[in-house]
Amino acid sequence: MVKNIDISLYLVTDSSLVPKGKTLAQVVEEAIEGGVTFVQLREKECDTREFIQKAIEIKKICKEHNVPFVINDRIDVALAVDADGVHLGQQDMTIEMAKSILGPNKIIGITAETNEQAIAAAKAGADYIGSLAIYPTSTKPRGEDFTGLGKEGLVSLLDSISEYDMKVVAIGGLNSSNLDDVVQYCNKNITKGKNLDGVAVVSAIIAAPDAKKASAELASIIAKIEKVNTKTLNAATPDYEIVKKVGEALYRIKANSPLIHTLTNFVVMNDTANATIEIGGSPCMAHALGEVEEFATIAGCVVINIGSLSAEWNDSFYLAGRAAEKAGTPVVFDPVAAGATHYRLKTCKSLLQSFKVTVLKGNAGEISAIAGFGGAASKGVDSTGTVDKPFELVSKLAQQLNTCVCMTGATDYISDGKKSISLHNGHEMLGNITGSGCTVGNLVGKFYYYYYNYYYYYNDDDDFIIYVYI
Ligand code: 3NM
Ligand code: MG
Known part of the structure; x- marks a missing residue:
C-alpha cells in the first residue's frame, strides 16, 4: 500500500x-x-x-x-x-x-x-x-x-x-x-x-x-x-480499435433500428429526427402528457432536451423520465441553457433528482451551472468562456450525480466518475449552425442503445472507450 x-x-x-x-x-x-x-x-x-x-x-x-x-x-x-x-x-x-x-x-x-x-x-x-x-x-x-x-x-x-x-x-x-x-x-x-x-x-x-x-x-x-484519471483520444490520429467499434455500432443501429423517444425543442425537432433516421434509428418525437410514459417504456432510449421549456413540457419530462427509469430505459438528459435563467437551473436540478439519468450532456456553461462551478458562463443557449479544470469538473459531477457526464465543445470532456477522457473533435463550422449540440444528444442516445446498453466500456487494457467518435 x-x-x-x-x-x-x-x-x-x-x-x-x-x-x-x-x-x-x-x-x-x-x-x-x-x-x-x-x-x-x-x-x-x-x-x-x-x-x-x-x-x-x-x-x-x-x-x-x-x-x-x-x-x-x-x-x-x-x-x-x-x-x-x-x-x-x-x-x-x-x-x-x-x-x-x-x-x-x-x-x-x-x-x-x-x-x-x-x-x-x-x-x-x-x-x-x-x-x-x-x-x-x-x-x-x-x-x-x-x-x-x-x-x-x-x-x-x-x-x-x-x-x-x-x-x-x-x-x-x-x-x-x-x-x-x-x-x-x-x-x-x-x-x-x-x-x-x-x-x-x-x-x-x-x-x-x-x-x-x-x-x-x-x-x-x-x-x-x-x-483525475484521464484518457485523451485524438480524432486526427484515430485509434483503429475505436474506429472499428464505431463501425460495428453503426451497423448494429442500422440492423436493429432502435426507437429513440426524443422530447426536444421546436428548433431542432426536425433535424434530430432526420439525424436519427440517417444513422439508422427510428425517431419518435412525442411529448404529449398522455402518451410519453408509454413511449418511454417501449423505447430503446429516451432523450430529454429541455430547450422549449414550459410548465407542461416539464411535466412531460418528468413522466417520461420516471417511466424510463421504471422500464430500465436509458435516459440522455440535455439541460439546454441551464445557466441562463434561474427557472431552467431549478428545473434541471429537480428533474435530475426525479429519475435516473444515464448520460448528462451539455456544453461548458450548462455543465458548470449544474455543478455549481463558476467558470464558463452562458449567453442564452450558447456557452461563453471556458472551464478551468474540465476533467475535475466532469468527474466530480459524474460522481455526485452517479451518471456519465459529457461536456461538449471544441474538445469534449466525458467522465463516469472513475475515468475521464477528452475528445479533440471540434470543428469551427459547428458554431455556424443551430442545433448541433442537441443533435449530438440524440446520437448519444442511439449509440447508447446499440451496444448492449453501454455508451462506453473498458477494454482489456482498462482503457475507457467511448463510442460517439464521429
Ligand atoms: N536531483 P533545483 S536535479 C536533487 O537530476 C536533484 O536527479 C536531480 O534542484 C536529478 O530545483 C536535483 O535547484 C536538484 O533545480 C534540483
Ligand atoms: Mg542520492
Missing part, C-alpha cells in the same frame, strides 16, 4: 544556497508557511555528525507543522533521528533493503532516471519517485551534454507507470517561470490517466529572498495539476 502523503510541493534542502543572514531552519519554516507539503534533507557537503544535527533541527520544524520529513541517501541518519523515511538514488541501497531495515511504515522514495527504473521502483514498492531533472540545473550538474528529461520525457514517464499506485514528483530546474508550462503540458498530454503528484525544488525556494512568497507562488501553479 502506497502511503497517503502529500508531495505536491516537495522541498529538497541545500544549505549552500541559503541566503546570507538566514539559517536553513528559518528557510524551511518560511517555506512550509508558504505551502511546502514535504521536506527532504539533502546535504551533500557535511559529515555525519553535522548531518544528524541538521536533521534533528529540521525534523522538529516539520513535526510542528505536520509535514513529512525524509533524509536523502542515508538510512543510518534516518534511523538515528527517526525521520519519516528516506529518499534513495539509484546508487544507494535498494528499496527492498531499505524497507527491510526501516520497516513498513516509513516513506521510501527514489530517483528514477528512466521509465524502466520507474517501473522497477513501483514493483519494489516505492511510495514515490522523483524524475530525472526536467531541465539542467546547477544544483545537481549532470555534465554539458545533459539536456534534461523535458516535458515530453516527463509525460512518457507518467504514462509508463500509469498502472501502478506510486506517486511522481518532477524535479530539476523548475521555478515559477517555467512550471506553469510543464503543468499545462502534462494536463494536456498524459494519455494513460496518471498525472503528476507534485513538484520538487531546491533553488527556487532555498535561494529565494522570501521563501514563503516563493513557495506560495509555486503552490498556486501546482494547484492547476489536474488530478
Whole structure:
C-alpha cells in the first residue's frame, strides 16, 4: 500500500544556497508557511555528525507543522533521528533493503532516471519517485551534454507507470517561470490517466529572498495539476480499435433500428429526427402528457432536451423520465441553457433528482451551472468562456450525480466518475449552425442503445472507450 502523503510541493534542502543572514531552519519554516507539503534533507557537503544535527533541527520544524520529513541517501541518519523515511538514488541501497531495515511504515522514495527504473521502483514498492531533472540545473550538474528529461520525457514517464499506485514528483530546474508550462503540458498530454503528484525544488525556494512568497507562488501553479484519471483520444490520429467499434455500432443501429423517444425543442425537432433516421434509428418525437410514459417504456432510449421549456413540457419530462427509469430505459438528459435563467437551473436540478439519468450532456456553461462551478458562463443557449479544470469538473459531477457526464465543445470532456477522457473533435463550422449540440444528444442516445446498453466500456487494457467518435 502506497502511503497517503502529500508531495505536491516537495522541498529538497541545500544549505549552500541559503541566503546570507538566514539559517536553513528559518528557510524551511518560511517555506512550509508558504505551502511546502514535504521536506527532504539533502546535504551533500557535511559529515555525519553535522548531518544528524541538521536533521534533528529540521525534523522538529516539520513535526510542528505536520509535514513529512525524509533524509536523502542515508538510512543510518534516518534511523538515528527517526525521520519519516528516506529518499534513495539509484546508487544507494535498494528499496527492498531499505524497507527491510526501516520497516513498513516509513516513506521510501527514489530517483528514477528512466521509465524502466520507474517501473522497477513501483514493483519494489516505492511510495514515490522523483524524475530525472526536467531541465539542467546547477544544483545537481549532470555534465554539458545533459539536456534534461523535458516535458515530453516527463509525460512518457507518467504514462509508463500509469498502472501502478506510486506517486511522481518532477524535479530539476523548475521555478515559477517555467512550471506553469510543464503543468499545462502534462494536463494536456498524459494519455494513460496518471498525472503528476507534485513538484520538487531546491533553488527556487532555498535561494529565494522570501521563501514563503516563493513557495506560495509555486503552490498556486501546482494547484492547476489536474488530478483525475484521464484518457485523451485524438480524432486526427484515430485509434483503429475505436474506429472499428464505431463501425460495428453503426451497423448494429442500422440492423436493429432502435426507437429513440426524443422530447426536444421546436428548433431542432426536425433535424434530430432526420439525424436519427440517417444513422439508422427510428425517431419518435412525442411529448404529449398522455402518451410519453408509454413511449418511454417501449423505447430503446429516451432523450430529454429541455430547450422549449414550459410548465407542461416539464411535466412531460418528468413522466417520461420516471417511466424510463421504471422500464430500465436509458435516459440522455440535455439541460439546454441551464445557466441562463434561474427557472431552467431549478428545473434541471429537480428533474435530475426525479429519475435516473444515464448520460448528462451539455456544453461548458450548462455543465458548470449544474455543478455549481463558476467558470464558463452562458449567453442564452450558447456557452461563453471556458472551464478551468474540465476533467475535475466532469468527474466530480459524474460522481455526485452517479451518471456519465459529457461536456461538449471544441474538445469534449466525458467522465463516469472513475475515468475521464477528452475528445479533440471540434470543428469551427459547428458554431455556424443551430442545433448541433442537441443533435449530438440524440446520437448519444442511439449509440447508447446499440451496444448492449453501454455508451462506453473498458477494454482489456482498462482503457475507457467511448463510442460517439464521429
Ligand atoms: N536531483 P533545483 S536535479 C536533487 O537530476 C536533484 O536527479 C536531480 O534542484 C536529478 O530545483 C536535483 O535547484 C536538484 O533545480 C534540483
Ligand atoms: Mg542520492
